[in-house]
Amino acid sequence: MASCICISAGVRCGAFLVSGRLAALGAAFCCAQNAYALPGDTQTQIVNPGLVTNATSLDFGSVIAGTVQSRLRIPPTSDSIVVSAGNAIPVGGTVSRARFDVVAAPLTFVFINLPSNIQLTRVAGTDQMLLDQFQQSGLPFQIMGPSGQLSFYVGGRLRVNPSQASGLYQGNFTVTVNFL
Known part of the structure; x- marks a missing residue:
């Protein structure tokens, strides 16, 4: 699980703020250290429309x-x-x-x-x-x-x-x- 928070002006990760075209690169770089792989659950139910x-x-x-x-x-x-x-x-x-x-x-x-x-x-x-x-x-x-x-x-x-x-x-x- 990444600890990044996306905001409209850029991407904030830890104490760094990266904006503009470098936002994606900066987020990947600074968040890579804090990335975790956790299992997730999912389910769905199919219902008759009526x-x-x-x-x-x-x-x-x-x-x-x-x-x-x-x-x-x-x-x-x-x-x-x-x-x-x-x-x-x-x-x-x-x-x-x-x-x-x-x-x-x-x-x-x-x-x-x-x-x-x-x-x-x-x-x-x-x-x-x-x-x-x-x-x-x-x-x-x-x-x-x-x-x-x-x-x-x-x-x-x-x-x-x-x-x-x-x-x-x-x-x-x-x-x-x-x-x-």
């Missing part, structure tokens, strides 16, 4: 279409449906916000990105409905806690067209989680 799973789906349940375009919303804060416009009627079935579980190293920064909109398509048909205004619980930029686990919820707004054809409508949306 794992994201979709624990529950975004489900609007059963709805009777109205005579005007209706907007139904599931907030990211509860498993409930709200009619925000129009005269469509929710009539039961399973209503749930989507839940995503994240596992990563503690104190990892995560940035969550939601889609702007998607189309739901009627199974065995071509009729569609727009799902937009996706929202998540919490902030889009979060820090993993000490447990290395984080869950967040996603809701959105469904536009039910007037006299929408009966049937099951399905679609997929992508949530992107970046680990920083």
Whole structure:
């Protein structure tokens, strides 16, 4: 272990101060007498950058279409449906916000990105409905806690067209989680 202290104006070694172009030569010369070889330890841990799973789906349940375009919303804060416009009627079935579980190293920064909109398509048909205004619980930029686990919820707004054809409508949306 050398007993040199590097400073911005030069290199100080013992009682000598060498500056300018001779700094490296002077440091090597004066420090060579005080150099020691000591073993050092090193280690590293390889961690998975993260794992994201979709624990529950975004489900609007059963709805009777109205005579005007209706907007139904599931907030990211509860498993409930709200009619925000129009005269469509929710009539039961399973209503749930989507839940995503994240596992990563503690104190990892995560940035969550939601889609702007998607189309739901009627199974065995071509009729569609727009799902937009996706929202998540919490902030889009979060820090993993000490447990290395984080869950967040996603809701959105469904536009039910007037006299929408009966049937099951399905679609997929992508949530992107970046680990920083």
